[in-house]
Amino acid sequence: MAMRDLLYLAASMIILIFIGASVISYLQGFFGDNGLSLKDIIENNPITINATGKIAKVGNVTFELIDVYSTDSVNTPTGYLKKNLDEKFIITKIKIINNLNTQYFINYMDFYIIDKNGKKYEPESYMDSSAITIYNIPQHSQYEGVLVFKVPKDLDEFYLVYEGKNINIPIDTKNVSKNVKNVGEFLKNVKVIWYINSSMIKKIEEYPQNR
Structure with a gap:
């Protein structure tokens, strides 16, 4: 192989590495520090994001787990x-x-608890002013509320999951290489997962505490 061909091949490899690094950097910038690889973003549906501590960022939407309580009594207006x-x-x-x-758009039924055996627990129909319900969160604003789950008394280690479907979070693809296929203009489906154990759960006599 001629020296000119070797130089051409080396230059081509450098360009390809640069393009690949740029694409990964861009996508990581969009999704935040969620440990997502390029393969995750292209192939997985839905994309799964493990929360870092209590916070998970999905594009320009941030989910924060503020508190977790355990109680034998939940008082509602009815x-x-x-x-x-x-x-x-x-x-x-x-x-x-x-x-x-x-x-x-947020729906309380998009959340559930799953234990280590894969058993799933869906939220109760908790009708209260503090409850997460079905709601369109306005642009550049925040929404806060609670979800109530009925679980076995000895369940102290589990995952809280948000499974958003057809969420349509826009992705600015103008800086993404044309060689990257199947990265659409919108993120459609995503799972956010929080790991919860007994050290994170606050035991209270009744919820709400000050009714």
């Missing part, structure tokens, strides 16, 4: 929620910050 003797309630307080230039 009376106490019912449970069996071998059950308890887990209450999660969550803040969602919408820095998009459009509304962000």
Whole structure:
């Protein structure tokens, strides 16, 4: 192989490495420090983001787990929620910050708890002014509320999952290489996962505490 060909090959490899690094840097900048690889972004559907501590950033939408409570009694405007003797309630307080230039739709049924055996627990229909319900969060604003789950009394280690579907978070693709396929203009589906153990759970006699 001629020296000129070797130089051409070396230059081509350097250009390809530079382009690849630029694409990864751009996508990491968009998704934040979530440990997502380029393969994750292109191939996985939905994209799974493990929260760093209590915070997970999905594009320009931030999810923050503020508090987790455990109680045997949940008081609502219409009376106490019912449970069996071998059950308890887990209450999660969550803040969602919408820095998009459009509304962000949230539904309390997009959240669930899953234990280490894969058993899934969906939120109770908790009708209270503090509850996360079905809501369009206005652009550049935040929404905060609680979710109530009925779980086994001995469940102290689990995952809280948000599974957003058809969320349409826009991705600015103008700086993404044309060689990268299947990165659309909108992020459609995503899972945000918080790991929760007993050290994070505050035990209280009743929720709300000051009603």
